[in-house]
Amino acid sequence: MMPGGRLRARLMALIEGAGFNRSQAAYAIGCTPSRLGDYLAERTIPSAMVLLDLENAAQQAANRQWMRxxxxxxxxxxxxxxxxxxxxxxxxxxxxxxxxxxxxxxxxxxxxxxxxxxxxxxxxxxxxxxxxxxxxxxxxxxxxxxxxxxxxxxxxxxxxxxxxxxxxxxxxxxxxxxxxxxxxx
Incomplete structure (x- = not known):
């Protein structure tokens, strides 16, 4: 586990960077909102793929060429x-x-x-x-x-x-x- 809430802070920064609320973030990375809640509460450590997926989502949101x-x-x-x-x-x-x-x-x-x-x-x-x-x-x-x-x-x-x-x-x-x-x- 990352000390001092660093994992939670990193996940929240990526979620906010993509402009997601929690249910949108869960949908984007293919997990349930409760699983995402476990990651944010640091009860469960997400895989590296979860972090990479959220980084990718934040980058796509920043560089999108289509209308929301x-x-x-x-x-x-x-x-x-x-x-x-x-x-x-x-x-x-x-x-x-x-x-x-x-x-x-x-x-x-x-x-x-x-x-x-x-x-x-x-x-x-x-x-x-x-x-x-x-x-x-x-x-x-x-x-x-x-x-x-x-x-x-x-x-x-x-x-x-x-x-x-x-x-x-x-x-x-x-x-x-x-x-x-x-x-x-």
């Missing part, structure tokens, strides 16, 4: 009222980037941070729905990413094309958008 969920919200909020097409593009780009994250570390990094801007009303419902859908693979979900609530009245962020099916999941929430508009490839 918080970045998606900020990008969409910046243009939601002035340029809805651009806001939609940011949502779709962020969703697609998150779907391409192939490692638990990157998926955990996706959930870090808090948006500096706020989305409200229908844009919030749309963005939160799209981001929560991408998290169905078991990745951590940011704590601020609340479950979306249905809109009181239907909303159409983009022109709806007659004869083309609406996205069923969004329609249940009151958002009318053609399925085809959500496909970017």
């Amino acid at each position: 969920a918080a970045d998606v919200i900020d990008a969409a909020a910046e243009h939601a009222e002035s340029d809805p097409m651009w806001a939609m593009r940011m949502l779709l780009q962020g969703r697609d980037q998150s779907l391409g994250l192939s490692t638990p570390t990157r998926r955990a990094i996706w959930a870090t941070g808090t948006p500096t801007s706020r989305l409200t009303g229908p844009w919030k419902t749309l963005a939160y729905t799209m981001l929560r859908e991408t998290a169905r693979d078991g990745r951590p979900i940011p704590r601020w990413l609340a479950a979306p609530t249905p809109l009181p009245e239907p909303w159409t962020p983009l022109p709806v094309r007659e004869g083309r099916p609406l996205d069923v999941g969004l329609a249940k929430l009151g958002i009318e958008i053609n399925e085809r508009e959500l496909v970017t490839a």
Whole structure:
């Protein structure tokens, strides 16, 4: 055991360096939150791989080239009222980037941070729905990413094309958008 809490201090520095909370850190290194708690309490000594995985996560977080969920919200909020097409593009780009994250570390990094801007009303419902859908693979979900609530009245962020099916999941929430508009490839 490292004397004087050095192991705990090193683990906490790596976790904070990656921007993780404890559940995100546990997910990133492939252990349970209780196992991570044992490491932090110095009841169990982690393998060298745990330290290397956390160092790698901190480095990836610092050098990432893709949007986290918080970045998606900020990008969409910046243009939601002035340029809805651009806001939609940011949502779709962020969703697609998150779907391409192939490692638990990157998926955990996706959930870090808090948006500096706020989305409200229908844009919030749309963005939160799209981001929560991408998290169905078991990745951590940011704590601020609340479950979306249905809109009181239907909303159409983009022109709806007659004869083309609406996205069923969004329609249940009151958002009318053609399925085809959500496909970017």
